[in-house]
Structure formats: structure tokens, C-alpha cells
Amino acid sequence: MTHYLVRKQGIPVLARSRPDAAAPWPCTLFARYSDTQAQASLYIRFSIPVYGFSQDQTFTLIYDADNLVPGVNSIKPATTSLPQDQLDQLGRSGNPQLRVLALTVKQPCSIRCPHSTGSLGPKNGYEVPFHQLRKIAQATEIDVLLDYNWVHTVNRALLDKVLERPEELAGLVENGKYTKQHKRVDWTVFGPVDQEDPPPYASASQKRSRQTATSSLPKYPSPKRILLDAAIFPGSPTEKATTTTQSPSPRPPSSHVLATPDIQEAVNKAVALYLPIALKMHLERLLDDAVEYAYDLRNQADGEFEDVIADHKIDIAGIKDDGIDEMNRVVNDKLSELKEQAQDIVDDAVEKMQDGALEAYDSIDGKLIAMLDEHDAYLRRQRERSGRWHTLHARGQRSVSLPL
Numbered sequence: 546m547t548h549y550l551v552r553k554q555g556i557p558v559l560a561r562s563r564p565d566a567a568a569p570w571p572c573t574l575f576a577r578y579s580d581t582q583a584q585a586s587l588y589i590r591f592s593i594p595v596y597g598f599s600q601d602q603t604f605t606l607i608y609d610a611d612n613l614v615p616g617v618n619s620i621k622p623a624t625t626s627l628p629q630d631q632l633d634q635l636g637r638s639g640n641p642q643l644r645v646l647a648l649t650v651k652q653p654c655s656i657r658c659p660h661s662t663g664s665l666g667p668k669n670g671y672e673v674p675f676h677q678l679r680k681i682a683q684a685t686e687i688d689v690l691l692d693y694n695w696v697h698t699v700n701r702a703l704l705d706k707v708l709e710r711p712e713e714l715a716g717l718v719e720n721g722k723y724t725k726q727h728k729r730v731d732w733t734v735f736g737p738v739d740q741e742d743p744p745p746y747a748s749a750s751q752k753r754s755r756q757t758a759t760s761s762l763p764k765y766p767s768p769k770r771i772l773l774d775a776a777i778f779p780g781s782p783t784e785k786a787t788t789t790t791q792s793p794s795p796r797p798p799s800s801h802v803l804a805t806p807d808i809q810e811a812v813n814k815a816v817a818l819y820l821p822i823a824l825k826m827h828l829e830r831l832l833d834d835a836v837e838y839a840y841d842l843r844n845q846a847d848g849e850f851e852d853v854i855a856d857h858k859i860d861i862a863g864i865k866d867d868g869i870d871e872m873n874r875v876v877n878d879k880l881s882e883l884k885e886q887a888q889d890i891v892d893d894a895v896e897k898m899q900d901g902a903l904e905a906y907d908s909i910d911g912k913l914i915a916m917l918d919e920h921d922a923y924l925r926r927q928r929e930r931s932g933r934w935h936t937l938h939a940r941g942q943r944s945v946s947l948p949l
Contacts, residue, residue, distance in 0.1 A: 547717075550576035550704050552855075554848055556695040557635050560589050561677070562684035563647070569690055570677045571634070574646075577717050578703050585610040585707045586717035587648070589689065591678050594668040598659065600837060605657040605727070606682055609716025610707055614649040618708040621645055623690055635692050638856065642693035646708075650685050656734065657727040664736030675735070682732035 551574060559569035575588035587608040595602045623643035632641055658665065667675035681687060696704060707714065719729075 546579070546581055548578045548580065548700060548703060550578055550700045550707075551695050552851060554844070554851065555588075555590065556637075556691060558589070558646075559631070559635065559690040560681055561688055562680045563686035563688050564684070565680055567677065567680075569688070570674060570681070574689060574691060576704065576707075578700075578707060579717060580703075582718075583714050584717040585711075585714045587707075589681070589687075591674075593674050593678060594671045595659070595675075596666045596668050597661070599833065602659045602665075603657075603727070604678060604682075605723075607655045607657065607716075607719075607729075608648055608650060608687075609655075610711040610714035611716050612650045612652065612654065613708070613711035614651055615710070615712045617647075617649045618711065619647050620693075620704065620708060621647070625690065627690075635690070637692050637694040637852070639694070644691055644693040646689040646691060648687045648689070650687075653683050653685060653732050655729050655731060656682055657724070657729055658734055659726075660728050661734075665734055666736040679732060679735045682735065 555573035555575045558572060558574040560572050560574075561567060561569040570591070573590045575590065576586075577588075578585040589606040589608070591604045591606075592601045593604065621644065623645045625643070625645075627635070627643070635641060635643070
């Protein structure tokens with residue numbers, strides 16, 4: 546059976562490379578343990594804008610149990626003080642119990658990243674988090690700051706086992722949709738942080754061949770490119786200006802007046818061509834943003850719902866414990882009261898029995914004394930009778946023995 550040592554959707558944490566003095570970076574921690582297969586793995590997931598992708602991409606650093614160095618991993622109280630906003634982000638509820646999950650691995654961790662043909666680099670403006678991610682992926686010593694309240698009491702012993710005796714476990718076998726959508730690589734998939742910008746357009750003063758212009762066209766060309774592309778507008782002034790002939794032709798009179806309608810017509814054509822494309826791009830962008838926002842709201846709602854359920858479970862458990870304690874108190878009080886009443890009844894019964902016994906003793910004692918007195922009088926009479934008989938018998942014997 547597979548246990549989630551923290552909640553299934555992961556918990557918010559701050560992670561960094563231990564030798565690095567930079568501030569820790571926000572990410573999400575997952576932890577899974579299989580007692581039937583003796584497997585366990587810890588996962589740290591980052592979400593960063595990547596060059597070549599329209600949406601943020603997730604990178605999952607995998608710390609398998611068999612890659613942990615035995616005897617040096619721990620989870621201990623944190624000595625770092627955080628601003629209140631970061632505490633609110635990390636904390637589950639109530640008073641956060643900050644702990645530092647210290648991991649030491651034998652070799653840099655494996656990574657689950659999106660499929661790509663080459664190395665991956667950040668978008669402009671996101672070089673810092675990308676550089677931080679790369680350093681954490683390369684590191685063999687990692688510190689993760691978390692709220693220990695996220696780890697349920699029944700799972701803390703399992704987490705301690707993973708940290709203290711990783712040599713008894715193997716890495717968890719991965720499966721599922723996320724595994725299929727992301728390939729497993731190492732940190733070398735990250736390209737240099739200072740990614741070069743896309744090549745700029747050629748100068749307006751330099752002539753470009755039609756093949757160069759066509760090969761460098763983006764998916765949705767810009768308005769400037771549409772206006773200047775002679776392939777789209779074969780009759781435009783640009784193509785006329787760049788067309789070569791065997792002999793120069795004389796300049797027509799009033800060129801400015803004659804060219805104005807051509808320019809206006811080119812502008813109208815460009816606008817008519819670009820407007821549907823721009824509208825489509827804008828709508829697609831709005832749709833992507835709406836879908837991503839809805840997905841984030843759904844994930845947030847799921848997390849909040851699970852948190853509410855977990856809080857309700859904790860509240861119900863507390864109410865149950867309080868009810869049991871109250872019931873035990875009432876039962877104990879009632880039992881004590883019944884014991885006192887029973888003791889009073891027993892005392893009364895014993896007292897009555899003692900009184901009855903004394904009365905019976907007095908009655909029996911009187912009767913026995915009367916019987917003894919009566920028996921004593923009888924014996925006395927018998928002794929007197931016996932004495933008289935012996936006297937008479939003795940006199941008779943003496944009278945018989947006298948001579949006649």
C-alpha cells in the first residue's frame with residue numbers, strides 16, 4: 546500500500562542548496578512511501594516560465610530513498626525566522642511548527658521536465674529562479690523548510706524511517722499521466738542562464754532575399770513585417786524600390802501624389818489581413834489565460850476543500866475525544882455516587898445485622914444460662930439423692946455384718 550506522507554497535492558515549502566547562501570526558493574514537496582514494496586521517494590516541484598513554452602512548466606526533482614546517504618538525513622526544528630507573509634504561505638493553520646528537512650544524496654537527483662529537443666532555458670526576466678533551480682538540481686546537500694503540521698502524526702514515524710534507514714528502501718516506481726508527459730533526465734538538461742535573445746531583424750537599410758524573409762517569419766507575423774514583405778504585397782512600394790532592372794527608368798512626375806493611394810491601399814490590405822490574425826491571437830491568448838486561471842482556481846479550490854475536510858476531521862476527532870472524556874467523567878461521577886450509596890446500604894445492613902446478632906446473642910445467652918441453671922439444679926438434686934442412697938446402703942451393710 547502506498548502512503549502519502551504529506552497531502553496528495555503536495556505542501557508549500559522553501560528549498561535551497563545547503564552550501565548556497567541565497568534565500569530559499571518556494572516550491573512544492575511530495576512524499577510517498579510503499580510498505581508492501583519497501584520503496585520511498587521525495588519530490589520537490591518547481592514551476593518556472595521556460596523559453597519556447599507559452600505556459601509555465603513544472604520541474605520535479607526526484608530524491609529516491611536508495612540515493613539518500615544513510616545516517617546524515619534529518620528533520621529538526623528550524624532556527625530561521627521568516628516574514629509573516631512567508632509564514633502564512635508555509636503554515637497549515639494555527640501555530641506553524643517550522644522544521645528543516647536536511648537531505649544528503651549520493652549523486653545529483655533525477656529530474657522530470659517537459660519534453661524538448663535541446664537544453665532548456667528561462668524566459669527573459671526569470672533568470673534568477675532558473676539559476677536557483679539549476680543549483681538545487683546540481684546539489685548533493687539540500688535543505689527544505691516546511692511546516693511540520695502538514696505531516697500527519699501517523700506518518701511521522703514513516704518519514705523518520707525514510708530519513709534514518711534509507712538503505713532498507715528503494716526508489717518508488719513512477720507511473721501515471723505526469724510521468725508520461727515529462728521525461729526523466731539529469732541537471733545537464735538546463736542550458737546556460739544567460740540565454741541569447743532571438744536574432745534581431747535585419748536593418749532597414751540592408752536588403753534581404755525573399756528566402757531569408759520567408760524562413761524567419763514567425764507563426765503570426767508582426768504588422769511591420771506584413772507591410773514590408775514584398776511576397777504578400779507584390780505591388781507595394783517596397784518591392785518597387787528593391788526590384789532591379791537592366792536600365793534605370795525615369796522617375797515619374799508627382800511620385801508623392803501617385804504613391805499615396807498605393808500606400809493607403811497597402812495599409813488597408815495589411816490591416817484587413819492582420820486584423821483577423823491579431824483578433825485570433827488575442828482570443829487564443831485570452832482563452833489560454835482563462836483556462837489557466839480556471840485550472841489554478843480548480844486546484845486552489847481542491848486544496849482548500851481538502852484543507853477544510855482535514856480541519857473538519859481534526860475538529861470531529863477533537864469533539865469525539867472531548868465527548869469521550871465528558872462521558873467518562875459522567876460515568877466516573879455516577880460510579881462514585883453509586884459506590885457511596887452501595888457503601889451506605891452495606892453499612893446499614895451490617896449495622897442491622899450486628900444489632901440482630903447482639904439481640905440473638907442476648908436471647909440465646911439468657912436461655913443458655915437458664916438451661917444451665919436448671920441443669921445445675923437437676924444435677925444438685927441427683928447428687929443429693931445419690932448421697933442419701935450411699936448412706937442408706939452403707940448402714941444396711943453394717944447392720945448385716947453384726948452378730949446375732
